[in-house]
Amino acid sequence: MMKSALIVVDVQNDFCEGGALPVKGGRGTVPVLNRYIDLFKAAGLPVYFTRDWHPQRTVHFKEYGGSWPPHCVQGTKGAEFHPELKVPPDAAVITKGEDPEKDSYSGFDGKDPDGRELARVLRDEGVDHIYVGGLATDYCVRQTALDGLKAGLRVTVLLDAIKGVDVKEGDSGQAIDEMIEKGAGTTTVDEVELV
Ligand code: VGL
Ligand code: ZN
Numbered sequence: 001m002m003k004s005a006l007i008v009v010d011v012q013n014d015f016c017e018g019g020a021l022p023v024k025g026g027r028g029t030v031p032v033l034n035r036y037i038d039l040f041k042a043a044g045l046p047v048y049f050t051r052d053w054h055p056q057r058t059v060h061f062k063e064y065g066g067s068w069p070p071h072c073v074q075g076t077k078g079a080e081f082h083p084e085l086k087v088p089p090d091a092a093v094i095t096k097g098e099d100p101e102k103d104s105y106s107g108f109d110g111k112d113p114d115g116r117e118l119a120r121v122l123r124d125e126g127v128d129h130i131y132v133g134g135l136a137t138d139y140c141v142r143q144t145a146l147d148g149l150k151a152g153l154r155v156t157v158l159l160d161a162i163k164g165v166d167v168k169e170g171d172s173g174q175a176i177d178e179m180i181e182k183g184a185g186t187t188t189v190d191e192v193e194l195v
Helices: 029-042 118-125 137-148 171-181
Strands: 003-009 049-052 094-097 127-135 153-162 185-187
Touching: 003 029, 003 118, 003 137, 029 049, 029 127, 029 153, 049 118, 049 137, 094 118, 118 127, 127 137, 137 153, 137 171, 153 171, 171 185
Parallel strands: 003 049, 003 127, 049 094, 127 153, 153 185
Antiparallel strands: none
16 A cells, blocks of 8 residues: 655754854744644654764864855754754654765665665655655755656645745745656645645
């Protein structure tokens, strides 16, 4: 039996207000994501939490040739999930960004604690439809959604539970357009119907 799953992307302190790479409105996604988490749990459907999890030295950071200030460094407070996000104690956490030679924006670059790649985890669980929310719209949400489509999954973007970095104004809007153009659907928490 095929089923849906929720993927909560990178809702970590460093991407919220006060963090090292704050996304404007990032924290505001938390209560909405909590409603989605409740809905999926109530329906008996799996929820996955990705986390950006970088070593101190990585080509992802400006200092070593990348684009970003240091953020989500392994084991730091900034890398922890936002304290108000309802992460169950037995949550399925997908860790990415550990390779010091790669950016790894996609949740599909991540692995669970047993070392299984996300695509494999979803296949093992019988998931054929992913609902993607979290941070940031123009980076990890975008890449996760696009990789989901490439993997042949149905993908629905949670329009009311994503926020973007917008290095350039309009980046997030463009990312949403691109995800839709490449086959993603969209929904909001008041209209979502889990099928
Ligand atoms: C992200 C920039 C750098 C993200 C991660 O989670 O979208 N963005 N690292
Ligand atoms: Zn990162």
